[in-house]
Amino acid sequence: MTVIKSKYVQEASAVEFLNNLMNKGKLGRLSFELTRRCNFNCRHCYTNQPAGSREERTQELSTSKILSLLEEAEAIGCQTIQMTGGEPLLRQDFATIYKRTRQLGMNVSLSTNAALITKELADLFAQYPPGDGILVSIYGLSDEEYEKTTGQKGGLDKVKRGLKLLKERNIQVSIRANLLDPQPGLEQEFQAFVREFTHDEETPVNWPMKLSLRQYHDSDEANDRIKNLRFSGKEWVQRAIQENPDYFFVEMGAALCRLSGISGNKPFVCQAGIKLGAVSYDGMYKPCMVFGKSDFDIDLREHTLAEAVAMTRERMLTLTSQHPNFEKQCARCFLRANCKSCPGRSDAEHGKFDQPVDYFCELAHEEARYFNLLGPDEKAWEIADWRTRIEALRNRLVEKGVDYRSTIPRGEKGDE
Numbered sequence: 044m045t046v047i048k049s050k051y052v053q054e055a056s057a058v059e060f061l062n063n064l065m066n067k068g069k070l071g072r073l074s075f076e077l078t079r080r081c082n083f084n085c086r087h088c089y090t091n092q093p094a095g096s097r098e099e100r101t102q103e104l105s106t107s108k109i110l111s112l113l114e115e116a117e118a119i120g121c122q123t124i125q126m127t128g129g130e131p132l133l134r135q136d137f138a139t140i141y142k143r144t145r146q147l148g149m150n151v152s153l154s155t156n157a158a159l160i161t162k163e164l165a166d167l168f169a170q171y172p173p174g175d176g177i178l179v180s181i182y183g184l185s186d187e188e189y190e191k192t193t194g195q196k197g198g199l200d201k202v203k204r205g206l207k208l209l210k211e212r213n214i215q216v217s218i219r220a221n222l223l224d225p226q227p228g229l230e231q232e233f234q235a236f237v238r239e240f241t242h243d244e245e246t247p248v249n250w251p252m253k254l255s256l257r258q259y260h261d262s263d264e265a266n267d268r269i270k271n272l273r274f275s276g277k278e279w280v281q282r283a284i285q286e287n288p289d290y291f292f293v294e295m296g297a298a299l300c301r302l303s304g305i306s307g308n309k310p311f312v313c314q315a316g317i318k319l320g321a322v323s324y325d326g327m328y329k330p331c332m333v334f335g336k337s338d339f340d341i342d343l344r345e346h347t348l349a350e351a352v353a354m355t356r357e358r359m360l361t362l363t364s365q366h367p368n369f370e371k372q373c374a375r376c377f378l379r380a381n382c383k384s385c386p387g388r389s390d391a392e393h394g395k396f397d398q399p400v401d402y403f404c405e406l407a408h409e410e411a412r413y414f415n416l417l418g419p420d421e422k423a424w425e426i427a428d429w430r431t432r433i434e435a436l437r438n439r440l441v442e443k444g445v446d447y448r449s450t451i452p453r454g455e456k457g458d459e
Contacts, residue, residue: 069119069121069318070116070318070352071314071319072121072122072318072319073116073320074319074322074331075109075125075126075127075131076127076128076129076321076322076324077103077109077126077127077128077129077131077137077140077324078130078131078133079092079099079128079129079259080093080100080128080130081128081129081130081133081156082133083130083156083182083193083194084194084195085182087268087269089254089255089256089269089391090129090258091129094130102324103134103324103325104322104326106139106140108326110139112322112343112348113140113147115348115349117148117149118349119348122149122150123149123150123151123174124144124149124152125151125152125154126140126144126151126152126153126154127153127154127332128154128324130155131154131155132155132159132164141153142167142171145174146171149174151173151174152176152177153173153176156180156202157177157179157201157202158201158205159201159205160204160206161208162208165212165214166212168212169212169213173215177214177216177217179202179205179206179217179218180219181219181236182221183222184199189202192223207240215242217243218237218241218243219246220233220246221252223251225282225285227285227286228286230286234246251282251283253406254272255333255383255388256388256391257269257335258333258390258391259336260335260336260394276405276406279406280410283295295414296414296439297440299378299381299410299433300433303377303378303429303433305375305376305377306379307374308364308369310373310389310396311362311386312379313331313380315330315385315386315387316356316359317356317360319331320355322343322348323335326343326344327342328342328343328351328352328355329341329355330359330386333385333387334386334390335390337390339358341355365397366395366397368398368399369399372399372404372424373397373424375424376424378411378416378423381410382403382404382407383400383406384400384403384404384407388403408422408423415432415435416432
């Protein structure tokens with residue numbers, strides 16, 4: 044059995060290390076990027092490759108290797124496998140991978156565009172329910188909008204057929220509206236779509252997407268296209284509130300109340316690499332699937348999954364930033380956990396995991412200004428009375444019937 048050497052323990056097996064290190068518990072969720080290939084060619088996508096790419100297919104993990112990794116995941120206590128891509132249903136062995144995951148007792152969370160769902164796959168999902176549901180991304184409600192975003196003619200009809208097959212079998216489905224530029228009046232139309240194709244009564248329309256650059260640094264042309272699709276912070280907020288300002292106020296206001304606080308010079312403010320992990324299409328273990336190729340990668344052809352999780356977890360617990368802009372801004376910013384400028388997106392933007400991303404920083408600041416947490420020229424890392432401002436926002440939410448009395452921002456108990 045492989046031995047992991049650590050500053051926290053003198054000697055322990057990889058599995059023992061996972062179970063004991065810092066009392067962090069088991070790996071809750073493991074994301075599997077089954078492929079980067081996709082049947083759509085969305086103009087905003089940060090990862091997709093052509094569906095028929097022979098080069099991509101040759102780099103993907105074999106069926107036997109994936110099944111072996113699933114058995115390893117179950118052995119170290121993983122509870123949920125998130126199957127993602129690209130489009131995971133493009134793999135010819137998807138049914139085998141899915142069925143084995145459920146037979147091992149792990150839940151599946153499947154992210155798909157639903158266009159490739161067949162009667163056979165729908166029957167499989169009925170026989171072995173996912174456990175954690177199927178998340179379907181929708182890119183518009185008209186054929187024209189769908190084709191403009193995905194690059195595929197007739198895509199919406201294929202998605203509808205797939206959703207109908209799932210609903211007929213009472214499969215748990217959640218729909219996420221990934222809209223580049225949602226227009227006024229969309230809410231009622233979208234809710235009617237949700238009721239027609241799922242068992243939900245309604246699902247909130249996503250605000251305009253916050254767009255990340257290509258995670259594998261593989262296309263300057265695609266990055267330029269994505270940058271041109273991005274809204275400024277003010278434009279983003281205007282579009283976010285145009286359809287349902289009350290929903291935006293409650294949901295975003297609640298997030299600001301729950302998550303605001305000072306986190307210091309630790310780049311990760313989530314559970315990435317601690318209770319969450321990811322396996323890329325080519326067999327690299329990493330803290331989360333937002334990362335493409337980076338120095339966080341651990342080759343699962345050379346290490347067991349238990350070893351990779353243990354090494355990543357130890358690094359996450361001790362990792363600090365050395366970037367001067369991070370120290371000046373992010374480390375002191377009370378909006379940090381609400382900002383999308385995470386290490387993975389920073390890596391996509393700059394090739395460095397701890398350099399602030401101006402685009403996401405601007406979005407976070409404009410959201411805060413909407414809630415009167417910041418003045419026009421104020422920067423969140425310069426605010427000393429942020430706790431008072433968050434408390435005022437809590438009171439406004441309570442006046443609307445939202446109770447956040449138990450919400451305590453990080454930093455108020457001296458853990459700054």
